[in-house]
Amino acid sequence: MKKSFFVTAGILGIAAAVCFLLQQFVSTDTHVPLIFVMAVLCISGFTEGYLWGVGASIVAVFAVNYAFTYPYFRLNFTLTGYPLTFIVMLTVSISVSTLTTRIKKQEQIRIEIEREKTRSNLLRALSHDIRTPLTSIIGDSSVLLEQNADLREEEKTMLLSDIRQEAEWLNRMVENLLSVTRIDGDGGAIKRTDELLEEVIGSAVSRFEKNHGDVKISIDIPDKPLLISVDPILIEQVLLNLMDNCVYHGEGLTEIRISVKVLEKEIEVGVFDDGCGFPEEVLPHLFDGTLPFLKTDRHARSGMRIGLSVCRSIVRAHGGILFAENRKTGGAGVIFTIPLSEYGN
Amino acid sequence: MEIKDRILIVEDDKSIVNLLVTVLKANHYEVYSASRASEAKSIVSSQCPDVVLLDLGLPDADGMSVIEYVRSYSQMPIIVLSARGHEQDKVRALDLGADDYMVKPFSAPELLARIRTALRHYKPAGTPSVVSDEVTLLNGRLVVSYKKHRVFVEGTDVKLTQNEYRIVALLARFSGRVLTYDYILKEIWGPHMKDDNKILRVNMANIRRKIEKNPARPEFIFTEAGVGYRMTE
Numbered sequence: 157m158k159k160s161f162f163v164t165a166g167i168l169g170i171a172a173a174v175c176f177l178l179q180q181f182v183s184t185d186t187h188v189p190l191i192f193v194m195a196v197l198c199i200s201g202f203t204e205g206y207l208w209g210v211g212a213s214i215v216a217v218f219a220v221n222y223a224f225t226y227p228y229f230r231l232n233f234t235l236t237g238y239p240l241t242f243i244v245m246l247t248v249s250i251s252v253s254t255l256t257t258r259i260k261k262q263e264q265i266r267i268e269i270e271r272e273k274t275r276s277n278l279l280r281a282l283s284h285d286i287r288t289p290l291t292s293i294i295g296d297s298s299v300l301l302e303q304n305a306d307l308r309e310e311e312k313t314m315l316l317s318d319i320r321q322e323a324e325w326l327n328r329m330v331e332n333l334l335s336v337t338r339i340d341g342d343g344g345a346i347k348r349t350d351e352l353l354e355e356v357i358g359s360a361v362s363r364f365e366k367n368h369g370d371v372k373i374s375i376d377i378p379d380k381p382l383l384i385s386v387d388p389i390l391i392e393q394v395l396l397n398l399m400d401n402c403v404y405h406g407e408g409l410t411e412i413r414i415s416v417k418v419l420e421k422e423i424e425v426g427v428f429d430d431g432c433g434f435p436e437e438v439l440p441h442l443f444d445g446t447l448p449f450l451k452t453d454r455h456a457r458s459g460m461r462i463g464l465s466v467c468r469s470i471v472r473a474h475g476g477i478l479f480a481e482n483r484k485t486g487g488a489g490v491i492f493t494i495p496l497s498e499y500g501n
Numbered sequence: 502m503e504i505k506d507r508i509l510i511v512e513d514d515k516s517i518v519n520l521l522v523t524v525l526k527a528n529h530y531e532v533y534s535a536s537r538a539s540e541a542k543s544i545v546s547s548q549c550p551d552v553v554l555l556d557l558g559l560p561d562a563d564g565m566s567v568i569e570y571v572r573s574y575s576q577m578p579i580i581v582l583s584a585r586g587h588e589q590d591k592v593r594a595l596d597l598g599a600d601d602y603m604v605k606p607f608s609a610p611e612l613l614a615r616i617r618t619a620l621r622h623y624k625p626a627g628t629p630s631v632v633s634d635e636v637t638l639l640n641g642r643l644v645v646s647y648k649k650h651r652v653f654v655e656g657t658d659v660k661l662t663q664n665e666y667r668i669v670a671l672l673a674r675f676s677g678r679v680l681t682y683d684y685i686l687k688e689i690w691g692p693h694m695k696d697d698n699k700i701l702r703v704n705m706a707n708i709r710r711k712i713e714k715n716p717a718r719p720e721f722i723f724t725e726a727g728v729g730y731r732m733t734e
Binding site for chain 1: 715
């Protein structure tokens with residue numbers, strides 16, 4: 157509101173200044189209405205809604221009449237031809253400002269539609285992904301309830317552990333979605349604090365080990381304490397997703413390695429495994445949303461895709477970059493950067 | 502007759518109540534349950550349970566009000582059940598006097614371990630407060646000697662500075678429990694140190710380099726992201 161007022165006043169002021177200046181050198185005043193029409197056009201372009209543009213055009217009509225047409229510094233609508241000039245100018249100004257406003261509105265609608273489309277695509281992918289584990293949870297548990305007597309002990313154990321596995325998968329999915337709301341919430345800015353890198357990595361690893369105690373993890377970080385400016389919950393989620401991906405997609409995995417390189421103003425964190433690596437045909441499409449479903453994938457769901465794109469959004473929100481590669485020695489690697497804290501490193 | 506510890510479950514979701522009741526009864530606890538804050542308060546004052554498991558989202562009032570009510574007259578252990586991502590809630594609950602929190606979804610063994618920790622730390626009113634001379638953790642691999650003001654890892658004095666020692670001593674006194682950043686800051690540096698978590702981070706980094714083999718794979722002091730620190734039991 158305040159901003160729109162200053163924009164309007166500023167542009168009208170500039171237009172008036174230009175006219176005064178031209179008055180010194182040019183004897184006619186036919187350019188004056190044109191300059192003010194241009195000013196109104198600019199005002200409509202830079203302000204919200206119709207009101208500022210229409211207001212500016214009315215002000216302009218009076219200003220032109222008052223200051224720049226003979227008799228100078230007097231309002232006079234009675235001169236031959238002038239009423240027509242002013243009516244034309246008012247009409248032009250009003251239509252210009254309505255037009256620009258309409259264009260802006262249409263642009264906004266287009267963005268809104270675009271956003272709605274991505275949202276519904278995400279929702280469709282999600283509901284598909286969520287229904288699969290739910291089907292197996294509902295199926296397994298109803299078999300257990302209704303045919304309990306006919307089942308052997310090991311069959312029961314199998315069904316129960318399937319239920320647990322699927323539920324854990326759902327939980328990971330939900331945590332990723334929560335991370336997304338954490339980035340989008342509160343005006344889009346993440347809440348940063350100064351955190352120790354070793355603590356963020358340490359807590360991610362100990363959370364990971366709760367579920368995958370059998371996977372060997374080696375951590376290679378500089379001995380010097382490093383302060384990073386991050387939302388620790390989100391970075392923990394990135395590390396957790398990357399480690400989970402290693403387990404769920406890295407066939408033949410024996411070890412996960414987390415290593416850290418210190419650059420000038422940021423650090424580079426890499427999560428590497430020694431599994432089968434990304435299939436070559438997938439690598440270029442990991443983030444562009446066209447990742448084909450792979451028949452060979454044990455977990456033929458977009459879990460990896462969602463996990464990775466959440467990681468990427470989190471890293472981006474921190475002002476870093478994230479990319480994936482296959483290691484020369486075999487296995488997959490995902491590397492991301494995060495800024496170091498401004499002070500104290 | 503067997504004397505059982507009594508646990509009050511404050512939770513409005515029926516299936517979670519079912520789960521908790523089943524697990525706790527199978528592990529020989531006596532169980533009460535309440536689905537509303539008002540009901541919880543009346544059970545707390547009439548039955549005086551040994552542990553309260555508290556969900557923060559209750560239909561009639563904020564779960565925080567239950568913590569305040571209990572803490573107004575009793576130190577009985579309160580374990581908050583919360584969802585991940587709500588760090589502010591956890592910190593608030595802990596600062597109001599909750600003893601611990603569990604993130605949903607949790608496993609039964611995890612829950613039972615937390616309840617045992619809470620019971621061990623609880624000293625009912627009237628018990629003389631015995632301050633022991635030292636705390637020994639992980640089969641004696643870490644010893645905090647309050648008498649000598651020293652910390653030993655595998656028998657060797659790790660030579661902590663004054664503040665480092667005070668932090669470790671504080672965490673060791675409440676081992677197994679999470680202490681919030683704010684709480685530690687105030688205990689060590691006084692009430693005016695609020696919001697400067699950098700000084701705490703730097704001290705922790707130094708402590709870790711003296712007592713842990715690998716700072717990113719701690720064995721003694723764990724970080725709860727966004728909440729605080731917890732020393733192992």
